[in-house]
Amino acid sequence: MTSKTPRSNTLNRRSMIVGGATLAAAPFSFHTARAQEPTIKVGFPVPLTGPYGAEAQDQVRAAEVAIAEFNAAGGLGGRKAELLVRDDKLNPGEAATRALELIENDKANFIVGSLSAAVQLAINNVTKQRGVIFNSISQSDAINEVADFSKYTFHEALTPHLTAGAVGRYAFSKFGKKVAFLTADYAYGHEMVRGFQEAGKGMGVEVLGDIRHPIGATDFSTLLPRLQSMKPDILVINNFGRDQQIALKQATDFGLKKSTKIVVPIMLFTGRQAAGLAAFDGVVGGTSYYWGVEDQLSSAKSFNDQFRKMHGGRVPSDYGAMGYAGVRTVLQAVKDAGTVETDKVITALENLKYDYYKGPQYYRKCDHQSVQSVLIIECKTKDMRNEADVFQVVANEAPNEANLRSCEALGHKA
């Protein structure tokens, strides 16, 4: 029962208000000659409707922070940035159309966004063809491969190979070698399984089975008894958004946690907040970011504080934070290059060494993959300081190109 809804007006309106407020707050906003210049437009297609909606909304919130900071700091010599949010409905066709409209009609200078391993490839196809920089903020292995990659393609998010690798290395050594998978049947799930399997090589990991479910599934009751009967040490649930919440809740209901450790490649902050402790209790997962690292990291602290200030005291989620970094790197590169010209911005992005919220990062030259840390987290069950204090970091894999697929493996010349 899907329908054609108009683009999310509230979000657009909100970003315009934010833009307006910062414009008014900027000290030299009466330089009207400057204001005549067109704003720097960052197109932001994300799946606001559908099973990943909660995560997508937080990506928007965080991207707004990056835009506001850029504008408050004077923009590009007074030229402000503007966020154009579009709903791609988690559909590749819809996303391609929105991306094309953003480029053709709205004259977007850059595209940042997407929240699906599959949908981002559709957007990348469009941006590649039109020669527009696209910074993807959701996991994908394929986007770095030579077939999909182009010089316009940047990937701020983690890759499934990296995430599943980090989680696998941690979990297989701690919880056992017999592993079963419950996997969302699309690129994200497939790539995660491959990542876990590659990490398990040489660790003596035995895969008992891999059961696939369609994306947006609402019932796992017919799959869980089979998984239970395999008697795995570890059940890896490779899905995302609402699918993850429902799968974890139903696995808990079926009593799977009694005998099996449940592991997820990405344990979502938004999911844990929505579904509550019971579903996520005892689960171990990876993440790109958890706000709680602010005690150790000053960049995390300043990002969180900005986010809190703009969004009524709430803290950013993992995927939200990537929306921030994805937009901020592009805008920083614009500043460094002193122009919005595509080629110069690409060079600036390639030369960027940044620490915006999670410690040092940089884009690897050959595939424009952001080299960064991976956190392993668990649910907190006690000593929670506040409502958002839900995870504790149990391991931190430092940024290391060796944990990524090599440039040669991706088909690039080294």
Added chain:
Amino acid sequence: MAGLTLDLIGLQLFAGVALGAVYVLLAIGLSLIFGMLTVVNFAHGAFYMLGAYVGLWLMAHGGNFWLCLVLVPLVVGGIGLAVERVLIRPLYGRGIDYPLLLTFGLSYIIVELVRITFGKSGYPFDTPDVLQGAVDIGVGFFPLYRLFVIAATAVILFGLWLFLERTSFGLIIRAGARDPLIVRVLGVNVSKVWLIVFGMGTAIAAFAGLLAAPLQGVIPEMGGTILAEAFVVTVVGGMGSLLGAVLAGILVGVVVSMTSLFAPEMAKVAIFALMALVLLIRPQGFFGRAGLMS
């Protein structure tokens, strides 16, 4: 297929019946409405979704789950009454596609209104405390709440059966389904009967939505896919047949569950394969009367 034990098949059967229970509740409302009113109610999924959202609202305003089980069908059933009275009644006697198109459009409006009111991204729905966890049912652990869903469905079906078979109003409904003209000649107010039947159908759909909410949470689109599946159930069982809806609902649940055991990716297709097979052998479905659609 290693590890295929009787216990596993037993668990899988239970999962199928629990899944089928929700299909049964939806299909029975569809069938009731179609059997009496010859209205193909495309808004049925939207009423199902409304049930979950009304439950959510009541819980957020101090209600508890048990109270919701009573109030939700009343509230949504009331909306159903209004819909029949105001929107559907003027279309009687105009052919089957008029109310079909109307309810189709109505479903979009309801879903959109819920999106505007509650937002697009959906909410989790807590399982009531006493029904949390799994119990050993002999073949393995099974979620207590799913057993409750089966039981609640059985209670509703039994109540419905008593109402239709043991009350004079039920007698009128059954007579009205068979020959509305004669019933009217006998001096019975048929439009009142139809009003109540439509309200009952939507109330049961809302009840089903509320039951489903703790299993999967609530989103505005939750009625969409399940409506398609519920239509399959009514077609397999025979349009207008209540017994058919019950049997076909459980059958579809079990077929999905058993297919999932051997080929999970085929589970959704299996529903439609079953329908195709039944229609080839028995075009009117298990207990349907031939020619009802014409």
